[in-house]
Amino acid sequence: MNWRHKHLLGIEGLAPEEITLVLDTADKMAEVATRPVKKVPALRAKLVVNLFFENSTRTRSSFEIAEKRLSADTLNFSASTSSVSKGESLVDTILNIERMMPDCYVMRHPSPGAGQLISGFTKASIVNAGDGAHEHPTQALLDAMTIRQRKGGFKGLKVLIAGDIAHSRVVRSNIHLLNTMGAKVTVCGPATLLPPHIESLGVTASTEFEEAIKGKDVVMMLRIQLERQKRGLFPSLMEYYQRYGLTEERLKLAAKDVIVMHPGPMNRGVEIASEVADGPYSVILDQVENGVSVRMAVLYLLLGGGEDVSAH
Amino acid sequence: MKRKTILDAAGIQRTLGRLALELAERLQGCEGVVLIGIHRRGVPLARRIADKLSEVEKVQVPVGSLDINLYRDDFSSAGTAPVLRGTQVDFDIEGRTVVLVDDVLFTGRTIRAALDALVDLGRPARVQLAVLVDRGHRELPVQADYVGLSLNTRREDHVELHLTEFDGEDALLLETQITAKEGRP
Numbered sequence: 001m002n003w004r005h006k007h008l009l010g011i012e013g014l015a016p017e018e019i020t021l022v023l024d025t026a027d028k029m030a031e032v033a034t035r036p037v038k039k040v041p042a043l044r045a046k047l048v049v050n051l052f053f054e055n056s057t058r059t060r061s062s063f064e065i066a067e068k069r070l071s072a073d074t075l076n077f078s079a080s081t082s083s084v085s086k087g088e089s090l091v092d093t094i095l096n097i098e099r100m101m102p103d104c105y106v107m108r109h110p111s112p113g114a115g116q117l118i119s120g121f122t123k124a125s126i127v128n129a130g131d132g133a134h135e136h137p138t139q140a141l142l143d144a145m146t147i148r149q150r151k152g153g154f155k156g157l158k159v160l161i162a163g164d165i166a167h168s169r170v171v172r173s174n175i176h177l178l179n180t181m182g183a184k185v186t187v188c189g190p191a192t193l194l195p196p197h198i199e200s201l202g203v204t205a206s207t208e209f210e211e212a213i214k215g216k217d218v219v220m221m222l223r224i225q226l227e228r229q230k231r232g233l234f235p236s237l238m239e240y241y242q243r244y245g246l247t248e249e250r251l252k253l254a255a256k257d258v259i260v261m262h263p264g265p266m267n268r269g270v271e272i273a274s275e276v277a278d279g280p281y282s283v284i285l286d287q288v289e290n291g292v293s294v295r296m297a298v299l300y301l302l303l304g305g306g307e308d309v310s311a312h
Numbered sequence: 313m314k315r316k317t318i319l320d321a322a323g324i325q326r327t328l329g330r331l332a333l334e335l336a337e338r339l340q341g342c343e344g345v346v347l348i349g350i351h352r353r354g355v356p357l358a359r360r361i362a363d364k365l366s367e368v369e370k371v372q373v374p375v376g377s378l379d380i381n382l383y384r385d386d387f388s389s390a391g392t393a394p395v396l397r398g399t400q401v402d403f404d405i406e407g408r409t410v411v412l413v414d415d416v417l418f419t420g421r422t423i424r425a426a427l428d429a430l431v432d433l434g435r436p437a438r439v440q441l442a443v444l445v446d447r448g449h450r451e452l453p454v455q456a457d458y459v460g461l462s463l464n465t466r467r468e469d470h471v472e473l474h475l476t477e478f479d480g481e482d483a484l485l486l487e488t489q490i491t492a493k494e495g496r497p
Contacts, residue, residue: 002392021395028379028396037432040382070382300382304393 003301007126009115010135011176019144019177025297026145026290032069033292043072046103046303051093052129053079053109058264058288059129059139063106066295072303075102094118103303107131125302127295133169139263140173142294144181146287147218150259154181158255160212162188162244163222163271165205166195170222170263175201188212189244192233209244216254220261221246221271237270247273251281259283314488318463318471321482324444327460328357331442332364334458339409342369344437346405348376350414350426351397356477357444358413376401378412383425405434411458415473417443420454445484447471 001017011019032040048067052060060076067074077097088096090109097105104125107115112134115126130136144154151157159178165171165187178185185203187194198205206212213219224240234240251258260272260282268274277284319327339345342365349358355377362375378401381394412426423441430439442458447465463486465471470487474480 002395004392025396028398031399032382035432036434040432041428042382042384300396301393304382305391 006302007115007119007128008137008298008302009119009126009128009131011137011140011173011180012135014176014180016180016182019141019181022141022294022297022301023145023148025301026141026293029069029296029300030290030293032296033289039069039071041071042300042304043067043070046072047075047101048072048104048106048299048303049075049077049097049100049102049124050129051077051097051105051107051109053090053107053114054130055080056108056130058291059108062288062291063127063129063138063295065292066299067106069292070296070299070304072103072299075100090114090118091121094121098122098124104299127298127302130169133167133172135173135176136169137173138291138295138298139170140177141298142287142291143170143174143220143261143263144177145290145294146261146283147259149286149290150283151217154178154183157183157218158186158216159183159218159220160186160188160216160254161220161222162209162212162246164193164224164228165189165198165222166193167225167228168222172201174220175203179203183218186212186216190234190240193228210250210253213250213253216258218259218261219246219251219254220263221266223263223265224267224271226267237267241270245269245271245273246276248275248279251276251279261287264288314490316486316488317483318445318486319461319484324482324484327444328360329364331444331458331460332361332368335361335411335442336365336369338457339411342371342373344407345409345411346374346376346403347411347413348378348401348405348430350412350422351377351379351381352478353415353473353475354378354413356475357415361413361442374403376403378426378429380422380425380429383428385421385425399429399433401433405430405436407435407437410436410439412439412441413443414441415444416471417441417446417454417456417459418449418471420450420452423454424452444473445471 001021102124106127106129108129109131112132114131115128119126161171175185179202187203188206188209191207258281262284347358347362349355358375362373365373379397379399440457443456444460445463446459447463449467468489472485474483476482
């Protein structure tokens with residue numbers, strides 16, 4: 001099985017074998033970080049442009065480390081310090097950078113489909129690092145790598161994703177991935193944070209957290225963005241925690257060997273209790289570590305074309 | 313196209329046995345020696361040589377595997393990214409004698425990449441190379457220390473090693489393109 005896509009814009013549309021290929025490649029990449037020399041020359045002289053039109057520290061750092069471990073040259077372009085703040089359009093920005101011969105764009109943008117739009121104006125590959133509430137494919141892949149490490153696979157696995165389902169790109173990518181791989185997904189949150197017709201994506205939806213968490217193998221908590229409260233989507237952070245916060249008590253309702261995940265950054269005491277976040281079931285820091293391996297795998301598969309010298 | 317069996321299963325066994333004896337003789341008891349096979353077919357060959365060494369010399373030599381696809385020199389080539397098999401070297405190579413093991417030595421580019429990959433893992437005292445077949449046509453100044461079989465080939469020929477681990481049989485095959493002039497009808 002070889003990779004045949006030029007871009008990674010989303011998980012939707014990827015076949016199970018393609019997801020497995022990324023995860024297998026990521027497992028191999030993890031070994032590079034354990035070496036005395038944590039760097040390989042695979043993408044030497046490739047130029048990767050990190051285009052971040054929204055703030056992001058961890059995703060951008062994770063991509064940048066992945067690029068450096070593969071010996072790519074990197075250019076960081078953030079909207080706040082660039083020509084975008086002077087009014088340049090996205091397409092004009094791309095047309096300008098295009099003349100500097102990049103091989104790949106890693107882009108985060110507030111508009112869903114931004115990656116799709118720029119793909120018509122560039123010869124380079126595009127990795128979507130989050131587009132509005134649409135997709136965040138590398139997050140779903142690093143979540144999958146973490147789940148596979150702990151659970152061995154996805155078939156029949158019961159997964160709960162809880163929190164702000166309506167505004168989350170992480171949820172969409174994860175639903176596509178977990179469904180494709182044969183897991184059973186339940187989403188849970190207050191009705192104001194559950195999009196209507198979410199079941200059409202092939203998930204079970206619930207507003208009762210304690211009911212939804214029962215017997216789950218994986219519990220994935222999402223960040224509650226504090227500005228949502230100002231818009232009146234839930235009464236107070238304290239009330240949110242009382243009904244939807246992942247406490248040690250509630251975690252006991254899940255499967256005995258449950259794993260707890262969070263894409264970060266966490267609000268301790270809002271969507272997750274500190275004892276759970278730091279507890280024995282938490283794999284939250286594994287997710288961060290796996291993020292680098294998954295991004296190395298994606299960049300390698302998109303840009304590392306060549307003859308297989310080990311095939312003979 | 314003509315296909316010829318150069319070595320059968322017994323021939324490969326004998327050749328590997330001889331390689332192991334040569335290693336044991338030159339490395340004097342294999343103190344501080346490690347074997348690292350190059351993916352794909354160098355890996356089972358390294359294991360088999362280690363088995364022979366434990367039979368004959370009663371020494372356990374550590375065996376590792378090296379994936380060199382992240383060290384290729386054809387970066388500009390189009391096409392899909394080769395599948396990674398992974399590097400697994402669970403022992404320290406610092407100060408050791410590393411014997412790289414590969415199936416066919418041809419252009420030497422694989423070995424160039426393997427040397428780059430190896431030095432990222434540590435600094436061995438010395439590195440040697442053992443191959444089952446040397447078929448010539450080097451493009452880089454690379455030479456093997458232990459050669460199972462030297463084979464005269466033309467550049468466009470294919471030398472293929474089949475191993476039970478991957479192909480269900482042990483055999484060394486030579487495929488030659490016969491041109492109209494030399495070939496018989």
